[in-house]
Amino acid sequence: MTLTDPFWLVLAIPAAMLLWLCPLPSRLMSSLRAVALAAVVLALCGLAISLPIRSGTVVLVADRSFSMPEGATAQQKEAADLIHAAMESGNQLAVVSFAEKAAVERSPESGKFSGFSVEVGGEASNLADAIDLGLSLVDRGRPGRILILSDGRWTGRDPAASAARAAASGVALDYRPQQRSAAGDLAVERIQGPESVMPGESFMMTAWIESPVAQTISYELSRGATVIAGGSQAVPSGASRMIFRDTAGASGASEYTLRLRAQEKDPVPGNNVARLLVGVRGAKPVLCVSPAKAGGLPRLLSAGGVKIDARQPSELRWTLEEMAGYSAVLLENTSANLIGGTGMENLASWVSKSGGGLMLTGGRDSYGPGGYYKSPLEPIMPVSMELRREHRKLSLAIVVALDRSGSMACPVPDGRPKMQLADLATAEVLDMLGPMDQFGCIAVDSTPHEIVPFSDVSDAMGMRDKILRIDSMGGGIFIYEALVASANMIRGAKAGTRHIILFADAADSEHPEDYAKVVDALARAGITVSVIGLGTDHDCDANLLRDIARRGRGQCMFTNSAQELPRLFAQDTFMIARNAFLDEPVAVRDTGGLLSITRQPLGDFPKIGGYNLCYLRPEANMAVVSKDEYKAPVLASWHAGLGRVLCYTGEADGRNTGAIAKWPRAGDFFTSLARWTSGKSQGLGKDVLVTQELRNGVCRVEAHLDPERETTPFGRLPELTTLSAHPGEKAVARKTRMNWSSADTLLAEIPLAGGETLLTTVEAAGLGHVTLSPMCLPYSPEYQPAKPDRGVASLEHLARATGGCERLDLPSVWKDIPRKPRFILLAPYLLLGAVAIFLIEVIQRRTGIFTIRRLPAIPASVSSLFSRMQTVRPAKKSASAAARRIEPKAETRRAEKPSAEPPAAPPKSEVSSEDGISNALNQAQQRAKRRTGGN
Numbered sequence: 001m002t003l004t005d006p007f008w009l010v011l012a013i014p015a016a017m018l019l020w021l022c023p024l025p026s027r028l029m030s031s032l033r034a035v036a037l038a039a040v041v042l043a044l045c046g047l048a049i050s051l052p053i054r055s056g057t058v059v060l061v062a063d064r065s066f067s068m069p070e071g072a073t074a075q076q077k078e079a080a081d082l083i084h085a086a087m088e089s090g091n092q093l094a095v096v097s098f099a100e101k102a103a104v105e106r107s108p109e110s111g112k113f114s115g116f117s118v119e120v121g122g123e124a125s126n127l128a129d130a131i132d133l134g135l136s137l138v139d140r141g142r143p144g145r146i147l148i149l150s151d152g153r154w155t156g157r158d159p160a161a162s163a164a165r166a167a168a169s170g171v172a173l174d175y176r177p178q179q180r181s182a183a184g185d186l187a188v189e190r191i192q193g194p195e196s197v198m199p200g201e202s203f204m205m206t207a208w209i210e211s212p213v214a215q216t217i218s219y220e221l222s223r224g225a226t227v228i229a230g231g232s233q234a235v236p237s238g239a240s241r242m243i244f245r246d247t248a249g250a251s252g253a254s255e256y257t258l259r260l261r262a263q264e265k266d267p268v269p270g271n272n273v274a275r276l277l278v279g280v281r282g283a284k285p286v287l288c289v290s291p292a293k294a295g296g297l298p299r300l301l302s303a304g305g306v307k308i309d310a311r312q313p314s315e316l317r318w319t320l321e322e323m324a325g326y327s328a329v330l331l332e333n334t335s336a337n338l339i340g341g342t343g344m345e346n347l348a349s350w351v352s353k354s355g356g357g358l359m360l361t362g363g364r365d366s367y368g369p370g371g372y373y374k375s376p377l378e379p380i381m382p383v384s385m386e387l388r389r390e391h392r393k394l395s396l397a398i399v400v401a402l403d404r405s406g407s408m409a410c411p412v413p414d415g416r417p418k419m420q421l422a423d424l425a426t427a428e429v430l431d432m433l434g435p436m437d438q439f440g441c442i443a444v445d446s447t448p449h450e451i452v453p454f455s456d457v458s459d460a461m462g463m464r465d466k467i468l469r470i471d472s473m474g475g476g477i478f479i480y481e482a483l484v485a486s487a488n489m490i491r492g493a494k495a496g497t498r499h500i501i502l503f504a505d506a507a508d509s510e511h512p513e514d515y516a517k518v519v520d521a522l523a524r525a526g527i528t529v530s531v532i533g534l535g536t537d538h539d540c541d542a543n544l545l546r547d548i549a550r551r552g553r554g555q556c557m558f559t560n561s562a563q564e565l566p567r568l569f570a571q572d573t574f575m576i577a578r579n580a581f582l583d584e585p586v587a588v589r590d591t592g593g594l595l596s597i598t599r600q601p602l603g604d605f606p607k608i609g610g611y612n613l614c615y616l617r618p619e620a621n622m623a624v625v626s627k628d629e630y631k632a633p634v635l636a637s638w639h640a641g642l643g644r645v646l647c648y649t650g651e652a653d654g655r656n657t658g659a660i661a662k663w664p665r666a667g668d669f670f671t672s673l674a675r676w677t678s679g680k681s682q683g684l685g686k687d688v689l690v691t692q693e694l695r696n697g698v699c700r701v702e703a704h705l706d707p708e709r710e711t712t713p714f715g716r717l718p719e720l721t722t723l724s725a726h727p728g729e730k731a732v733a734r735k736t737r738m739n740w741s742s743a744d745t746l747l748a749e750i751p752l753a754g755g756e757t758l759l760t761t762v763e764a765a766g767l768g769h770v771t772l773s774p775m776c777l778p779y780s781p782e783y784q785p786a787k788p789d790r791g792v793a794s795l796e797h798l799a800r801a802t803g804g805c806e807r808l809d810l811p812s813v814w815k816d817i818p819r820k821p822r823f824i825l826l827a828p829y830l831l832l833g834a835v836a837i838f839l840i841e842v843i844q845r846r847t848g849i850f851t852i853r854r855l856p857a858i859p860a861s862v863s864s865l866f867s868r869m870q871t872v873r874p875a876k877k878s879a880s881a882a883a884r885r886i887e888p889k890a891e892t893r894r895a896e897k898p899s900a901e902p903p904a905a906p907p908k909s910e911v912s913s914e915d916g917i918s919n920a921l922n923q924a925q926q927r928a929k930r931r932t933g934g935n
Contacts, residue, residue: 001047001049001050002047002050003042003046003047004045005044005045005046007045008041008044008045008046009041011041012038012041015038015041018037019033019034028844029845032841032844033841036833036838036841037834039830039831039833039834040830040831040834042830043831043834044827046827047825047827048826049824049826050824055088055089055090055091055092055817056091056092056144056817056818057094057108057139057143057145058087058091058093058094058144058146058147058813058817059093059094059134059137059138059144059146060076060080060083060093060095060096060147061096061130061131061134061147062076062080062096062097062098062105062116062150063098063125063127063151064076064097064099064116065099065124066122066123066754066780066782066783067125067180067781067782067783067784068150068151068178068180069151069178069179069180069181072149072178075149076116076149077113079147079149079176079810080093080106080113081112081113083810083813083814084112086810086811086814087814088814091814092109093106093108093113094107094108095113096130096133096137097116097118097130098125098127099120099122099123099124099125099126100120100121100124101120101121102120102126102130102132102133103120103133104133105117105118107137108137108139121753122780122782123753123755123780123781123782124156124697124751124754124780124781124782125150125153125154125155125156125781125782126156127150127159127162128154128157128159128161128162129157131146131148131159131163131166132162135166138169138171143170143817143818144171145171145172145174145804145813146171146172146804147175147807147813148173148174148175148176148795149175149176149178150177151179151180151786151791152175152179152791152793152794153781153782153790153794154794155697155781156697159794160797160801163798163801164801166802167801167802170818172799172802172804172805172816173798173801174799174805174806174807174813175795175796175798175799175804175806175807176807176808177791177792179791179792182212182785182786182787183267184212184265184266184267185210185212185268185271185785185786186211186212186215186217186260186262186266186272187260187268187271187783187784187785188207188208188260188271188273188778188779189208189209189239189785190207190208190274191208191256191258191275191276192205192206192207193256193278194278195278195691195692195693196278196279196280197248197278197280198248198280198282199248199250199251199280199281202245202246202247203245203246203247203248203278204244205221205244205245205256205278206241206242206243206244207241207242207243207274208240208241208242209235209240209241209242209260210238210239211237211238211240211262212237213237214235214237215234215235215262215263215264216234216235217233217235217260217261217262217263218230218261219232219258219259220258220259221258221259222257222259223246223255223256224254224255228244228246229244244258248278248280249280250282250285250309251281251283251284251285251325252279252280252284252285252324252325252326253277253278253279253321253322253324253773253774254278254279254280255275255276255321256276257273257275257276258273258274258276259273260272260273268783268786270779270780270782271779271783271784271785274778274779275778275779276776277321277757277775278773279324279772279773279774280325283307283327283681284325284326284327284678285306285307285325285326285327286306286308286309286326286327286328286357286677287309287311287326287329287330288308288310288330288332289311289312289313289329289330289334289339290312290332290334290653291312291333291334291335291338291365292653294310295310295332295653296653297332297652298310300666300667300670300671301674303667305671306671306674306675306678309326313334313338313339314338318339318343318347319727319757320346320350320723320725320757320774321757321759321776323347323356324350324759324771324773324774326356327356327357327679328356328357328358328359328644328674328678329347329358329359330359330360330361330674331358331361331366332363333361333362333363333364333366333370333652333653334365334366335365336371336372336375336567336571337371341375341376341559341564342561342728342729342730344375344376344377345376345731346725346730348376348377348380349723349731350643350731350759351640351641351643351645352642352643353641353642353721353733353761354642354643354723354759354761354771355641355642355643355682355761355769356643357643357644357646357677357678358377358380358646358677359645359646359647359674360372360381360646360647360648361648361650361652361653362581362610362611362612362650362651362652363581363612363651363654363656364581364656367383367580367581367614367649368387368612368613368614369571369574369580369581371567371571373385373386373567373570373571374566374567374570375567380641380643380645381640381645381647382616382621382637382645382647383614383615383617383620383636383647383649384616385574385580385612385615386432386615387574387577388615394495394497395436395437395438395497396433396437396438396495396496396497396499396577397438397439397454397490397493397494397495397497397499398429398438398440398498398499398573398576399439399441399442399454399489399500400441400501400503401444401482401501401503402422402441402442402444402503403445403477403503403504403508403534404422404443404445404449404470404471404472404473404474404477405445405472405474405475405476405505406445406472406473406474406475407472407476407508408472408505409472412561412563414563418472418534419471419472421562421566422565423468424468424566425503425566425568425569426441426470426503427464427467427468428566428570428573429569430460430463430464430467431464432570432577433457433460434457435456435458437456437457437495438454438455438456438457438493438494438495439452439454439457439463440452440453440454440490441463441467442482442485442486442489444478444481444482444485445476445477445478446474446475446478447478448481448482448485450485450489451466451467451470452466452467454489454490454492454493475510476505476508476509476510477509478510479504479509479510479511479512479513479544480511480512480513480515480518482502482504483500483515483518483519483522483529484518486502487500487518487522487527491527497576497577498528499528499529499530499576500522500527500528500529500530500552501530501531501532502529502530502531502548503532503533503534503565504532504534505533505534505535505541506534506536506537506541506545506558507535507540507541508541509544509545512544516547519548519552520551523552528552528553529552529553530554530555530556530572530576531545531546531548531549531554531555531556531557532557532558532559532568532569533545533556533558533559534558534559534560535558535560536558536560537558539558542558545558554572555571555575557571580613581612581613581656582612582613583656584610585609585610585658585659586607586608586626586627586628587607587626587628588605588607588608588624588625588626588627588650589624589627590602590605590623590624591622591625593621593622594624594635596621597621597635597637597672597673597676598668598669598672598676600672602665602668603665605624605660605663606658606659606660607659608651608656608658608660609650609655609656609657609658609659609660610650610651611626611632611649611651613630613632613649614632614633614636614649615632615633616632616633616636617638619638620633620636621638622636623635623636623637632649633647634648634650635647635648635649635673637676642721642761642763642769643679644676644677646676648673652670682768682769682770683768684718684762684767684768685713685767685768687705688703688704688705688706688713689703689704690704690770690772691704692760694752694775694777697751697752697777697781698749698750698752699749699750699751700748701747701749701750701760701762701772702741702745702746702747703718703738703762703764704744704745705744705746706744707743707744713766713767714766714767715765715766717738717739717746718746718763719735719736719737719762719763719764720735720736720737720738720748720750720760720762721734721761721763722734722735722736722750722760723758723760724750724756724757724758726753726755726756727755731759734750736750738762752775752776754777754779754780754781754782754783755776755777755779755780756776756777757774757776758774758776759771759772759774760772
């Protein structure tokens with residue numbers, strides 16, 4: 001036994017004093033009270049008994065990264081089955097898988113392991129996280145072991161610290177290596193170049209090639225889409241080096257890709273292609289994006305001294321390395337659909353997190369009509385595009401026909417089903433309407449189902465609730481049935497504008513039948529039809545949907561991402577509800593806020609040919625305002641995070657530019673807007689130098705301070721904001737605080753995944769911010785040339801540090817679980833016993849049921865009377881009995897010494913019976929008088 005909290009023994013002293021000073025009426029009750037107090041004191045002291053544990057927990061940690069050999073997953077499942085089959089009653093088995101992240105595949109309390117089901121990625125091997133997660137599955141105080149099935153290659157945190165925690169907990173790490181064959185693997189072991197260079201500077205890039213045999217290989221080095229070197233080269237067995245030269249171009253970031261091809265089939269082609277990013281320092285140009293191939297605005301800006309790179313939307317990928325090459329992005333009357341949801345998300349993150357600039361100009365394909373309402377760019381814009389009822393001229397009647405077929409139950413990457421996003425998109429349409437409008441909703445599979453009856457929008461909340469309850473069911477959507485039901489619903493509408501939105505799967509639109517007849521009849525009745533297709537414009541039913549929109553004089557929009565549906569539904573409603581682009585010439589005037597942008601007065605503004613009706617956000621700067629009834633912002637700006645955003649709602653170059661196109665100060669005006677959007681040069685001052693380098697798959701960012709400085713230049717530690725993304729994916733932002741690594745250096749480390757681009761911005765309070773050149777790994781670390789000895793050595797080190805071993809016989813892991821004692825606290829039982837004893841004490845106080853009752857004592861008078869009666873009773877006794885009765889008395893007299901004292905009074909037995917009765921009556925009379933007060 002042991003006491004976990006012996007400090008509470010001091011309570012035994014006041015408990016003993018309490019028993020001594022406040023005694024109870026009987027020994028039994030005192031004993032009960034003493035036992036109860038002792039139980040409470042021992043419970044507080046944490047009395048525990050030690051019992052040996054005969055069972056434990058084994059955690060199987062399985063590596064599922066790309067570096068594992070083919071068939072490794074099946075072998076790991078087989079290993080789990082073998083260990084489970086040898087498990088005895090009381091033991092527990094857990095399974096953890098890891099790659100980019102660690103996840104529990106089977107908890108210790110679950111049944112038989114059925115296989116790996118959690119998505120953990122594959123571009124990394126976070127062994128440290130896996131060990132920590134496995135260690136958390138072993139109950140504290142319970143014996144256990146962790147068995148690692150891996151090739152020993154790890155990325156991210158060093159697992160040595162996790163192994164130390166396991167050793168401190170008494171959990172050993174066993175391992176069984178699973179390694180990929182290195183035979184015939186040609187690989188780019190690494191490629192290196194300068195982090196950044198100056199424009200026009202020549203530099204070298206070095207690639208180390210690992211070849212299993214001497215052979216002739218083919219190679220090709222590209223800068224972006226341009227091949228700058230290529231050919232064949234003989235390489236020896238082992239490592240060799242290739243050197244390339246290039247000259248830096250314009251400011252920004254250059255992406256280089258080296259590709260190798262062997263004569264024989266390569267078992268690991270993933271390491272035959274390597275990437276390298278080289279930053280080019282200097283003033284960065286402004287990216288001008290316009291659907292037109294040659295626009296007048298880029299020429300105007302170039303003439304004003306602004307470096308411009310004009311591109312069409314189809315030429316851009318909107319990756320971090322691409323945007324890092326520009327100081328700002330100018331979207332000239334460009335539809336949001338041409339940029340895409342992922343492109344807009346990355347652009348918004350680049351502006352707010354990395355300090356880029358964004359400028360938008362107006363037109364019929366911009367702002368609300370262009371699909372920017374409810375887009376990822378809208379929150380960072382200084383103007384809003386909501387549909388205000390006071391600016392509506394006509395009432396609106398809309399019917400939405402939704403595809404609710406079985407395909408709509410499929411989830412999107414964030415886990416939500418497509419149907420839920422379609423419901424939200426329909427609710428978005430309803431939210432843009434008012435009491436003057438009418439609305440109806442139909443859900444269609446093989447037959448139409450009326451969800452919201454066509455009526456005035458008087459109970460918007462009730463309608464919205466019905467819409468959000470639509471579930472996916474049934475087969476494909478029957479197009480003809482959907483069109484007929486929508487036509488019947490909207491035909492009697494009295495609104496000035498009547499419109500149908502048909503949402504359908506571009507690859508599952510069935511039974512169109514005589515759809516043309518229905519749509520043509522709707523068009524003749526003045527009812528427009530728009531189509532939003534989930535899929536691409538190359539799907540099997542895309543032409544059908546396009547033809548419906550063409551005949552219905554509406555829009556046809558396709559998207560492969562269900563997350564885009566709310567924006568597309570809102571965009572179509574915008575186009576129908578009102579003309580958000582006012583194409584009549586309007587006079588404008590500048591405000592005092594214009595000087596903060598142009599830094600100089602420009603005089604009176606001429607009329608503009610039209611503008612997109614928007615509304616100024618709070619805290620935004622209104623620089624130019626219209627003189628019409630709307631008093632709407634024509635030029636507005638503000639800071640969005642670290643970046644700058646400027647919105648010119650007029651058309652800069654097109655049919656609706658107006659008289660401003662011939663204004664003599666037009667060049668100065670637009671040049672000033674572009675310069676303000678680009679922002680000022682970045683930096684943290686001359687006393688702080690920021691550098692970055694790649695080391696073992698980790699980007700190390702260091703801030704070097706002047707050793708001779710008198711004070712620290714910043715009040716709090718600088719922060720890093722990193723944007724990371726794979727090509728074509730949404731960028732993820734993370735914040736990291738730098739820490740002191742020496743007296744003059746601060747350090748932050750950010751791990752990279754294969755194929756990922758990292759864009760880092762360092763921000764220091766009071767000094768500003770600086771965005772570093774983008775960084776990337778050549779390829780996923782999991783594809784690096786296999787070195788079996790290095791991986792096994794890593795696993796051996798972990799096992800040796802924790803008392804583990806290489807586990808060849810998997811079921812034997814149960815025999816090596818340590819049999820260590822387990823302490824069981826007795827506090828609950830002691831407290832329960834104390835309560836029971838207290839209850840017994842209460843019962844004893846009230847009833848005395850546990851006390852042994854004795855017969856009452858015989859009064860002395862009655863005893864004397866009984867003795868007297870015995871002496872006068874005649875009895876016939878034999879002579880021998882009399883002799884036996886007299887003989888002891890004689891012996892007693894002989895033993896007594898002679899005494900001078902007078903003889904004792906005669907015994908009570910010798911008193912007459914009359915006297916005994918009299919005395920007893922007297923005593924009884926006296927007791928009665930005492931009870932009655934002497935009367």
